[in-house]
Amino acid sequence: MAHPLEDTLIARQITPTPMRLLVLDVLQQEPTALSLADVELHLKHADRITVHRTLKTFTDKGLVHRIEDGSGAVKFALCAPDCTPGQHQDLHVHFFCLRCREASCLPxxxxxxxxxxxxxxxxxxxxxxxxxxxRCASDAALPA
Ligand SMILES: [Zn+2]
Ligand SMILES: [Zn+2]
Known part of the structure; x- marks a missing residue:
């Protein structure tokens, strides 16, 4: 029986815990980068400090990277599979949409x-x- 979420954590030397699996699941389901507050919104009963620690562990282990998009909140996005602990390979451009305020990786x-x-x-x-x-560019092109 395959557990893709657990395998993803184990591949980065992260011990799977229920919270880590939940946070990873949220990050995988969202196409855009998420702030701590965004992740908390998805996890109704999560404690902020635990979510914060989880994101820090993921960042340290090369599973996610931080994006400072100027919106005031640091956001987190999943890394490419070739990032390793302490050695992020994802030197890609990030895009911040001024209309919907979502940040995206451009891998x-x-x-x-x-x-x-x-x-x-x-x-x-x-x-x-x-x-x-x-998405916002195509909305803006529509006649008002
Ligand atoms: Zn947008
Ligand atoms: Zn990125």
Whole structure:
């Protein structure tokens, strides 16, 4: 009997617990990135601290990555399968829709390498582009 959610956790060296399975399930079902508050909304009786810890564990183990889209809340999205603990491979562009305020991963759009002057040492790079997502762009094209 296969348990895809458990297998996903075990592949990242995360011990499956009921809360971890629930949070992973929520993240897998949503096409867009979710904030802590968004995840809590899906889990009616979850304690905020436990959800927060779960997301931190997932981030540390390379299962999810953080997106700072400028909306004020950090959001979380599932990583590509080749991310490993401490070594995120998902240097892709993120898109923030100014209309529906959803953040999405664009996994096939890589962040270009950008050379910095002098002695600057990069530790993180994020590129968030903003505008209208496909759904909102097609709504906006409709006659009022
Ligand atoms: Zn949108
Ligand atoms: Zn992403």
């Amino acid at each position: 096939t759009t890589a962040v270009p390498t950008i050379a910095l002057p002098g002695a600057y040492q990069v530790q993180e790079t994020s590129l968030v582009m903003k505008g209208l997502c496909p």
